[in-house]
Amino acid sequence: MNSPRALIALSTIALTAFLISCGKDDKPKPDDQVRVREASLNLTCATDRTNAPNTFERPIVIQVSLDGFRADYMQKINPPNLNKIAKAGIYSPGMIPSYPTHTYPNHFTLVTGRTPSHHGILSNVFWDEARKEKYDAFGDSSGDGTWYQGDPIWNVVEKNGMIAHTNQWVGSEVHVNGQDPTCYAPYSSKVNTAQRVNIVMEWLKLPAEKRPHYINTYIAIIDSAGHSAGPNSKEVREAVMEADREVGRLWDFIQKSDLPINLVITSDHGMQENFQDKIIFLGDKTNLSGFKWSDKGAAVMLYHDDEARVQQAYKDLKAKENNYKVYLRNEIPAEFKLDNPDRVGDLLVISELGHYITDRTFNPNKPYRVGGGSHGWPASNKAMHALFIAAGTHITKRRAPITNFSNIDVYPFVMELLGVTTAVPFDGTAATLHPFILQD
Numbered sequence: 001m002n003s004p005r006a007l008i009a010l011s012t013i014a015l016t017a018f019l020i021s022c023g024k025d026d027k028p029k030p031d032d033q034v035r036v037r038e039a040s041l042n043l044t045c046a047t048d049r050t051n052a053p054n055t056f057e058r059p060i061v062i063q064v065s066l067d068g069f070r071a072d073y074m075q076k077i078n079p080p081n082l083n084k085i086a087k088a089g090i091y092s093p094g095m096i097p098s099y100p101t102h103t104y105p106n107h108f109t110l111v112t113g114r115t116p117s118h119h120g121i122l123s124n125v126f127w128d129e130a131r132k133e134k135y136d137a138f139g140d141s142s143g144d145g146t147w148y149q150g151d152p153i154w155n156v157v158e159k160n161g162m163i164a165h166t167n168q169w170v171g172s173e174v175h176v177n178g179q180d181p182t183c184y185a186p187y188s189s190k191v192n193t194a195q196r197v198n199i200v201m202e203w204l205k206l207p208a209e210k211r212p213h214y215i216n217t218y219i220a221i222i223d224s225a226g227h228s229a230g231p232n233s234k235e236v237r238e239a240v241m242e243a244d245r246e247v248g249r250l251w252d253f254i255q256k257s258d259l260p261i262n263l264v265i266t267s268d269h270g271m272q273e274n275f276q277d278k279i280i281f282l283g284d285k286t287n288l289s290g291f292k293w294s295d296k297g298a299a300v301m302l303y304h305d306d307e308a309r310v311q312q313a314y315k316d317l318k319a320k321e322n323n324y325k326v327y328l329r330n331e332i333p334a335e336f337k338l339d340n341p342d343r344v345g346d347l348l349v350i351s352e353l354g355h356y357i358t359d360r361t362f363n364p365n366k367p368y369r370v371g372g373g374s375h376g377w378p379a380s381n382k383a384m385h386a387l388f389i390a391a392g393t394h395i396t397k398r399r400a401p402i403t404n405f406s407n408i409d410v411y412p413f414v415m416e417l418l419g420v421t422t423a424v425p426f427d428g429t430a431a432t433l434h435p436f437i438l439q440d
């Protein structure tokens with residue numbers, strides 16, 4: 001069995017610029033967690049864990065997130081490595097994301113099989129009327145595990161006697177149900193795409209008792225380029241090609257490995273071009289003072305404790321409905337699956353594709369400007385559709401593209417590949433992707 005220091009040594013070899021910030025006496029801390037720091041990557045590893053001996057030969061799953069990879073980039077940009085991997089395995093021309101088509105809800109759906117209403121991360125920003133608190137993906141609340149429900153795949157893997165390592169995946173560092181993957185790293189914009197792939201390969205080089213059976217890593221550059229320059233931009237093309245090179249490097253590594261590795265590549269949502277002349281200033285249509293807002297952009301949820309204020313705002317917004325739709329909470333269409341009464345707004349306002357909802361009060365002193373692209377619109381818009389590719393030792397070669405399936409079905413697929421189960425309920429079904437798993 002490896003000692004705690006042995007794992008640090010391996011990580012240090014893997015990522016040469018590491019500084020080790022464990023205790024000066026080199027003894028494990030009380031919780032046996034040792035922090036390994038690089039200038040950017042900030043890994044925390046539990047060094048006392050090993051795979052159960054009877055699991056050493058079990059399959060490995062690597063889950064890669066390409067944030068904001070719009071499904072049709074596969075045709076429009078034609079990234080060669082992603083297309084090669086798709087041909088070696090299975091592929092969907094458009095996986096249907098969960099609503100709202102934002103980063104945090106969909107990343108956590110991909111690893112819990114639950115809709116956002118059921119795993120709790122209803123949007124990137126929302127209010128909980130029971131807690132009387134705001135969740136903000138970009139604030140401290142996103143690190144509080146009590147917001148998150150469901151059984152994340154890394155917890156399932158660990159409870160089934162195997163090691164899971166995660167890199168910057170939403171929710172993997174927040175101790176959901178008090179549990180963690182063996183190694184995890186919180187999000188850092190300073191980690192470049194090559195480093196995000198290098199760490200995966202280094203983890204695969206660990207000895208059998210320490211080698212994770214589940215690994216994920218998160219790649220941000222395509223979403224960033226989409227927001228700043230729009231989905232049809234040269235910047236997005238370059239970001240897709242850079243991600244493609246790195247994923248191709250990982251695929252080549254997998255091909256040379258003797259390990260039973262399956263690679264699952266997903267995105268969380270697509271991307272739509274923004275238009276400066278399609279901004280909807282909601283406060284021009286009704287008095288929204290005192291209302292709390294969720295995200296801005298494609299849609300907003302609005303919250304107010306005074307039911308009369310809610311009804312008045314609804315009446316005004318309904319009367320001026322143009323390029324958007326407004327719903328009271330109890331009339332939100334079932335297709336959106338927004339059934340979390342504490343967290344769904346009193347009002348939901350959804351703009352038509354390409355329109356952008358905001359308010360002048362957010363930026364009172366100068367003209368409001370939108371970036372090149374946004375997401376958040378319903379999945380009925382193909383611009384919001386997401387990427388799904390899977391290939392490896394336990395996955396069939398491509399037959400027909402897989403159409404019309406939801407991202408809640410990725411979680412049971414990954415569990416079946418790994419041979420693990422959970423007693424915790426989830427919304428997805430294993431039946432969707434089961435036919436593409438090669439049985440031993």
Ligand SMILES: [Zn+2]
Nearest residue numbers: 067068103268
């Ligand atoms: Zn995203």
